[in-house]
Amino acid sequence: MAHTCRGTINLATAHIDTEDSCNIVLSSGGRTYHLKASTEVERQRWVTALELAKAKAIRMMNDQSDDSADEEPTSQSDHSEIQGTLKTLASKLDDLSTCNDLIAKHGAALQRSLSELETLRVPLEGGEKIKAVNERATLFRITSNAMINACRDFLDLAESHSRRWQRVLQHEREQRTHLEETIEQLAKQHNSLERAWREAPAHSVNTPDTPTTDTGVSERPRKEEASDEDEDTEYFDAMEDSPAFITVTATDPSQHRRSQSNLSGASGGQPSDWNQEDNCSVSSNDYSGKELQPHRKRRTQIPEKPNYSLNLWSIMKNCIGKELSKIPMPVNFNEPLSMLQRLTEDLEYHELLDKAARCENSLEQMCLVAAFSVSSYSTTVHRTAKPFNPLLGETYELDRLEEFGYRSVCEQVSHHPPAAAHHVMSQRGWTLWQEITIASKFRGKYLSIMPLGDIDIVNHRTKETCQLKFSPYSYFSREVPRKVTGVVKDIDGQAHYILSGTWDDKMESAKIVQSSRGSSSSEGKQKTVYQTLTPKLLWKKYPLPENAENMYCFSSLALTLNEEEEGVCWTDSRLRPDQRLMEAGRWDEANVEKQRLEEKQRATRRRREAEASKAIDEGQDFEGYTPLWFHQRTDEMTGETVYVYKGGYWEAKERQDWNMCPDIF
Known part of the structure; x- marks a missing residue:
């Protein structure tokens, strides 16, 4: 069919199988239909007819291949x-x-x-x-x-x-x-x-702060055939460490009502779905723009990316087998942002945490935190250039206290291996801290990056969990590209919400109203069938700014991250000269400046190593490099050693006293 309607699947890509003497299984993409004939003879007639129709559909698809949106022959x-x-x-x-x-x-x-x-x-x-x-x-x-x-x-x-x-x-x-x-x-x-x-100033809104306690939630590390909201049935792949599951949307949600005592703001005569009329409401208006608009007008464009030629072999022959952080890479491979600024881009959809902090139900809160963790990947979908590797001691601050109620500070706490620590304080009831360590090597034909962690989200107060699965995708896979699925479970392992979507577009949640054991999959895993209410939108990606393709595909937030700002620490990434020159399109000068900064950092490291060697020879204790704003502590909840913000940065900014900061630029 040229225009599919509700309930249709594409026979050209469908897989036709038989379960037993009377049953037929049709699967295409993420949808599967189980059909039953009255007799074995009738089933065989249907299978024959379907196979013939599939062959005809394939022929029609091949005949009309010139109309494909993916192919535009000249x-x-x-x-x-x-x-x-x-x-x-x-x-x-x-x-x-x-x-x-x-x-x-x-x-x-x-x-x-x-x-x-x-x-x-x-x-x-x-x-x-x-x-x-x-x-x-x-x-x-x-x-x-x-x-x-x-x-x-x-x-x-x-x-x-x-x-x-x-x-x-x-x-x-x-x-x-x-x-x-x-x-x-x-x-x-x-x-x-x-x-x-x-x-427009007339549309700016001032929302009073809502102080709440720490939630105690932490994170560990398509082209679609039809909208998920339009399908009565959706089938999800099995989680690697959990049984497969199937969700079936309930046709009459009014039959499944939640107790009013569990949800504030729900009307007595309507289904008390948590995405409607409660403290965690997520309406369509929430995604047309930010909750609050900046008091200061931020920039909306940067100089366009120039077209520079580059002799790749002269660079690659000196890179093979070395750690990427030790290779003097030219800025031609970079984008005019540091890794610290890229880390701060995780706050693009901070309003999800604002909503989560207002949630009275911890399971609903978990859904929003999971959507926030997925949203941080959405800024990378069109970004092929690497950010600048920060110098040791480099910092980056993002003060959006007046506009959005939060302050963010990052610091490069280690250079080998590269490690950065991040801390965000919000007046709207949440605190975020994270650190990122990347191990990478350049292999000559490809760049190998091994991020540490999985995404498991745990509420340490209630012991509720959410495991998110980012499905692998290949050219020959029938999966939706960039697909993400997850299940929110309570302390007893009972599932309450199904999460689904893609990390580059949107995430939805569906409340489970009934679950049952289904048939075994082809891999021998037992499937769980979940009956759910209609899925609700948790998060949707903002469109890229106009002309973004010529501005490194930066989002609206990314365009403002390197904007010059008064009063920041002199180790701030905004003040890094090679990055500033690259943003201005002066790449040759930026390469010269980049080499100067890296040599200055190497000289500082050699001096520190000489001091350490001298102290050891003299039998004295020598303390190595210690970050200025973060220190290592053992997390009480996870038992892991992490870098924690020790305070003092914003107070130093208030005094404009940066004398304790190193001279790295």
């Missing part, structure tokens, strides 16, 4: 394809002509032989048979000639119409291109109007 390629087709037809016609000549030659010889047989003295009956064979041979030669003539006529017709076909194809391609350009222009105008509306 006029030259179309012309080449048509010419190739005509050349093939001409070749086949030559083959037929050769066969015609052979048929005529051998037919004439056959007829001569038959005529000679007629002259022989044979019985009357034998002569009649020879005559009949001669007549049939003549008829065969006439038919063969007619076939050859028909083939020649077909080729002449194809050649006469080929130019007209090319003109029609070119016209349709131009119309499609024009339509795409018009839609793109409309989308840009829509984004501009939306930004203008969001930035």
Whole structure:
């Protein structure tokens, strides 16, 4: 079907299987249908009909492959394809002509032989048979000639119409291109109007702070066929460490009502779904813009990325087998942001934590925290360049206290291996801290990066958990690209919510109202069938700014991260000269400055190593490098050693006293 409707699947990509004598299983993408026939004979008739329909659908799909949105052949390629087709037809016609000549030659010889047989003295009956064979041979030669003539006529017709076909194809391609350009222009105008509306002072909102206690929740480390909201049935893959599960959306949500005592703001006569009319409400308006608008107008663009040529081999031959952090990489591979600024980009959707802090139900809170953890990956989907590796002692602050109620500070606490610590304090009831350590090597053909951790989310107060699975995807996989699924469970392991979506677009949650054991999967795992209410939107990615493709595909927040700001510490990434030069498009100067900074850092390290060696020789204690704003402590909840903010940064900024900070730039 050209336009699918609710309940349809694409037969061309469907897998048809049989479970037993009467059951049929149809699966396509993430959807599976279990059908049952009345008898085995009836089932076989249906399987045969479905297989024939599938073959027809595949043929239709191949015939209409030029209409695929993923393929836009150029006029030259179309012309080449048509010419190739005509050349093939001409070749086949030559083959037929050769066969015609052979048929005529051998037919004439056959007829001569038959005529000679007629002259022989044979019985009357034998002569009649020879005559009949001669007549049939003549008829065969006439038919063969007619076939050859028909083939020649077909080729002449194809050649006469080929130019007209090319003109029609070119016209349709131009119309499609024009339509795409018009839609793109409309989308840009829509984004501009939306930004203008969001930035209008009349629409700014002042929401009072809502002080709450620490939640105690921590994180450890498609092109879609149809909307998940439009499907009655959705099937999820098995979690690696848990049974497979299936969700079935309830057709009558009013039959499943929650106790009003468990949810503030729910009306007595309506289903008390947690995404409606409560302290954690997530309405469509929440995703049209930020909760509060900045008092200060932030920049919305940076200089466009210049086009620099680069001799890759001269760089790669000195990189193989070395740690990436030890390679003097030119800025051509970078984007004009540091890793500390990229880490701060996790706060793009901080309003999810604001909502989570207001939640009275810890399970609903877990869903929002899980959506926040997924959202931090959405900024990377189009970003292929690497951020600047921070210098040891480099810091980055993001003060959005007046606009959004939070303050963020990062510090590069180790250089080998690279490690950064991050701490965020919010006036809206939450605190976030994290550290990132990346082990990487350049292998000559690819960059190998091994991030440490999985994503398990644990509420240490209630012992509730959420395990998120980021499904692997390959070109040959039938999975939705960038798919994420998860299950929110209580302390007893009972599932309460299903999470689904993609890390580059959106996440949804669906409340489980009933669960049961299903059939075993092909891998032998027991499936769990979850019946859920209609999924609700938790998070949706903001569209990229206009002209983002020429500005390193930065989001609206990323465009503001390197904006110059007064009063920041002199180790702040905004003040890093090579990064600033690169942002301005002066890459040659940036490369020179980058080498100077890295050599200065190496000299500092050599001096520190010499001091350590001297202290050891003299039998004295020597304390190695210690970060300025963070120190290592054992986490009471997890038992892991982590870098924790020890305070003092914002007080030093208030005093404008940075004398304790190292000179790294």
